[in-house]
Amino acid sequence: MPSIVRGPRSPVLCTQTLGELIEAQAHRNSSRTGASFPWQHHSLSYQQFADRSKLLAKSMLEVGLQHGDCIGIMAGNCYQYIEVFLGAARIGCPLVVFNNTYSAEELCSALSVSCCKLLFLASNIGLKSLESHIQAVGIRPEELPLLKRIVQLSRKTMNIPSNVEIMPYSAFVSNDHSASINDATLRRAECKVRNTDVLNLQFTSGTTGAPKAAMLTHFNLINNALLFGSGLRLTDKDIVCCPPPLFHCFGLVMGFLGAFTHSSSIVFPCDQFDANLVLDAVSEAKCTVILGVPTMFIAQMEANKRKGYRLDTLRLGVGAGSTVPAPLMRDLRQKMGIETMLIAYGMTETSPVSFMTSIEDDDERRATTVGRIQPHTLAKVVDSEGNILPRGVPGELCVGGYLLQKGYWQNEAKTAEVMKLDDAGIRWVYTGDECVITADEYCVVTGRIKDLIIRGRSPEHYDSLILTRGENISPVQVEDRLLEHKSIADACVVSIKDSKYGEVVGCFLRLEENSSKPSNAEVNQWVRQRLGSHKAPQHVFWIGDPGVGLDYPKTGSGKIQKHILRTVGDKLVAGMQVKPKL
Structure with missing residues (x-):
């Protein structure tokens, strides 16, 4: 099939x-x-x-x-x-x-x-x-x-x-x-x-790193909010707690518009995420639904160890950005009273939600998949040639339907790269995510085709306090900034596994000939001067150093093999974190 x-x-x-x-x-x-x-x-x-x-x-x-x-x-x-x-x-x-x-x-x-x-x-x-x-x-x-x-x-x-x-x-x-x-x-x-007019422009990172603004219409956003809220079974009795930021679709569409279109009330507990203020709001406003990425929920549970609130009004939690592991679901049920956690999947270009788990799904479905396709939405998984793959075979997820962006603001070339018509005249957004559609039509995200670094996604082991939202970071943008440094001849930026943020920025640098090597702190500060602090490299590796290699690993055509560098970086960082036996 x-x-x-x-x-x-x-x-x-x-x-x-x-x-x-x-x-x-x-x-x-x-x-x-x-x-x-x-x-x-x-x-x-x-x-x-x-x-x-x-x-x-x-x-x-x-x-x-x-x-x-x-x-x-x-x-x-x-x-x-x-x-x-x-x-x-x-x-x-x-x-x-x-x-x-x-x-x-x-x-x-x-x-x-x-x-x-x-x-x-x-x-x-x-x-x-x-x-x-x-x-x-x-x-x-x-x-x-x-x-x-x-x-x-x-x-x-x-x-x-x-x-x-x-x-x-x-x-x-x-x-x-x-x-x-x-x-x-x-x-x-x-x-x-x-209703076909553009209501909202949301900047989104791409593999090129160039800023692109997704054009989202009234029709896109109102209907996505209505369908998302219906999946939560929102009513005028619900009070939604929304820590995710309004500059994301999560906060603006799934949060505000989701509540607004269902006559619910929404609480914005803080201007930027603060676990203590979120807990105060849930307790005082008697919130029934809470939104967030897994890292937010982890921080709230840590904070509640000190506050000791009895949170007995929450009927539902909603996560986005990644699946919520089964152990985290159990902890949320025991420590925050969230009986059911739902997962919503999508991207800015799809307004954003295209797949979502349901209240009827069991814990295993909600912990391992991003649910089933939403109403009035199409999805397919294709190979590199655009051919539809059989069920159970991983490939790139493509999405179609009412929810597709109008395009990128004043950027027809980038729009054409991401949005393509098939032979039947159906327009699709190519998500860049590797996914599997199961026999019973659930979607499992198995990886990313794009090289975006997503800092703040839920790590496998969620045993530390995390105060983040899950930010997309374009490696090319960071590489361009690094190459402006007079001592850096070449730069390759990749994701490095991190127990706290899931992924952080790592860079593999080649020193300019006859130049003195800047310290890791200097490299970090160099990026911070022009880009957001979350884009600054947390790990800096130099070509020629022990364990790194004498050159970048490359394909026959000369393209740097980033997946090999990620593996090298992960091993080096893991080695640094091993404590010697006394």
């Missing part, structure tokens, strides 16, 4: 835009709490979703934004994030969500690629100040000619020299600021929006 599966054709897909859905949900739920942010001592009702998003939309129109203009945001999980998202949706302005770990230079690059005209920027995320980001953006008008204004998500703006107007969020959304835009003007702008 061939490895091709089709999801059910029911329920009927939603055709509303998010703006239309905002109004419908406000009418249906009115004063019901839609989202709460205990770390900000703030909450929003469904009616406030409508009212506040109107204010934001009017202010956006007042400063000259039009249908299709991009709006950027870099912030933690704050109430302003939701207001900006909903306000932009009303008038057809795609919201570009920037990774919280971006360096100032990475933010400027992403702003340039996405052509943002307006940027919402937090003053800090957790303990990390974004002053350098604000300054970098504000003094580069030649690189960001379209950017006209920065709105700081704080009461006062920083006193920073800038060629771009900077104003506080409170002033931007004030009634006075949007007074020139009346309700009739807003309605005319809203009438231009179609």
